[in-house]
Amino acid sequence: MADALRMEKGKQLLKHYYAGQRMESPNGGFLILLGISPQKGGTAMGVFECSASSLRYEIVIPKATRTERKKVKDVLQAGGDPDCPRHGPDFRLVRAGKTLVCSHCGVPYARV
Ligand SMILES: [Zn+2]
Numbered sequence: 001m002a003d004a005l006r007m008e009k010g011k012q013l014l015k016h017y018y019a020g021q022r023m024e025s026p027n028g029g030f031l032i033l034l035g036i037s038p039q040k041g042g043t044a045m046g047v048f049e050c051s052a053s054s055l056r057y058e059i060v061i062p063k064a065t066r067t068e069r070k071k072v073k074d075v076l077q078a079g080g081d082p083d084c085p086r087h088g089p090d091f092r093l094v095r096a097g098k099t100l101v102c103s104h105c106g107v108p109y110a111r112v
Contacts, residue, residue, distance in 0.1 A: 003056070004047055004056035004057055004058040005055060005056065005057050005058065006057070006058050006060075007026075007048075007057045007058060007059045010059035010060060010061075011062075013031070013059060014046075014059060014061060017033075017046070018086040018087050018088075018105075020087075023048065025048075025050035025051065025052060025053070025055075025057075026050075027050050027052050027053040027055060028050075028052040028053075029050050029051035029052025029053065030050075030051050031048035031049065031050055031051070031057065032048060032049045032050075032051055033046065033047075033048055034047045034048060034049050034056070035047050036061070036103075036104065036105070036106035037106060038096075038101070038106045038107070038108070039060075039106075041063060042063030042064060042107060042108055043060055043061060043062060043063045043107065044060075044061040044105060044106030044107050045058055045059070045060060045061065045106070046058070046059045046060075046061050046106070061105055061106060061107055062107075063107055064085075064107055064108065064109045067085075068085040068086070068109055069109055069110060071085050072085060072093065072100065072109040072110045073110055076100075076110060076112075081093075082100065082109070082110065084102035084104065084105060084109070085109060086102070086105055087102060087104055087105065091104060093109055093110070095112060096108070098111055098112060099111055099112065100112055
């Protein structure tokens with residue numbers, strides 16, 4: 001894979017990503033998701049390609065916050081199937097080893 005550029009203003013773009021909206025690329029065009037890979041420490045790395053320039057960008061997806069983990073835990077304790085706290089309903093967390101992760105965030109939100 002070609003070298004990817006680290007996107008510094010990833011946070012704002014990720015808001016669009018979580019909402020399922022188009023992410024605008026700094027070079028015009030928009031960003032197409034190539035893949036998400038979980039990282040050590042609970043973060044994940046999203047790799048995106050710009051539709052206009054074909055440049056690749058890496059965006060760090062932050063690890064679960066205390067609030068997000070609590071939200072998921074509350075649902076688990078109530079016997080429910082938690083959804084991704086960022087992506088919302090329709091994005092159910094899936095079991096990966098001993099954690100529950102969102103396959104679209106690559107981030108673990110709970111231990112099971
Ligand atoms: Zn998610």
